[in-house]
Amino acid sequence: MNFDQARFFMVEQQIRPWDVLDQKVLDPFLNIPRHQFVEESKQSLAYSDVELPIGHDEFMMAPKIEARLLQALDIDETDTVLEIGTGSGFLTAVMATLGKSITTVEIHADLQEVAKKRLASYNNIEFKLGDASHGWEDGKQYDVIILTGSVPEIPQAYKEQLNLGGRLAVIAGQSPAMTAQILTRISEAEWETETLFETDLKPLMNAQSSEPFSL
Template sequence: MQSEEARHHMIECQIRPWNVVSDDVLTLLQQIPREFFVPTEYKELSFADIEIPLGHGECMMAPKIEAHVLQCLDIHPGERVLEVGTGSGYLTACLAWLSGDVTSIEQHADLAESAAEKLAALDFEAKITTGDAFDLDEIEIFDVIVVTGSLPQRTDFFEQHLADGGRLFQVVGSGASATAELVTAVGDNSFKRKVILETALKPLTNAPETSGFSF
């Protein structure tokens, strides 16, 4: 009951005030046990309005950020989703709940293994791979792409993997200058960009400051 009360408080006091009104998103936040994906030493902070450390300098995003991103992406069943940076696997579970077709790439093998085990335990189907997202074959196309680490500068790499009408979430910049944007592919290799919030995420590991960087 304590977890259920904390979950309810998170939704009512953190998520709704951020204008997250999507029934699908609010339902998955209620149904998917976020605490199951949180490292043991941080279980008591599962529903707190903070980033939670995962090791390797990686973190779970704050709940309100996750919820806002999911609402903005407006994911539908059957859409093909790519997640760059699996982390704990919680956001992966949320994406799988919405689409049912998720590929997630994680650089750290131990995080990938842990996330895959937890997702399987809850009967979520997602393809978890260890490697470099920038090694994607150019023919790989997705309806939705979620990049969970910030980019030091904008790159068109992920945009080129969007289907027409596809949506990309990414954070560009660092510190106070970082902005989270929703990029929509509108056809003819054209894209519409919308800043959806100002937030800083941990940079993609080893991402250099010039184009041609790797994850």
């Protein structure tokens, strides 16, 4: 299989038609070998318009979903990013090329270990292990926060963890009707909401429960 050609077709036939036209976002999708972030047996599907299983009943988001969220987040080279759900590590890699630093949280230790190996060449990624389905209390504020699984309601903790002008990407609601949104903090107590598209995404582990699971 010609992975370079598959990557080009992914961008031209899936991502661009979804109104993702920002070259800053398109370049990492063209340059980062997505097939290296999945099991060898699934590499032929790495550039397809599907959610790929990665273990623990978890999935990679479809490329066009990832790209659309990233375009709306408009990550800058000075931005600090918090990613909830490292998963395969592919989205982490893309954001590491866009932002200043990435803190990425994963609940499954084995998925994190695999992602660490795939991301070994990046020096601006900090890995954390734990349940961040309801919040991640690390005492830090971030310019960008992204939740890679859906939540029934947007956790207030993440809204509060944004710097002024910071953006939160989240897919919220109940299956099959969920909404991808970008929340921008415009004051200490105000957030502006932009609705991007309707979709259906597997929830973050433990996001459906009222209390976070304790490791």
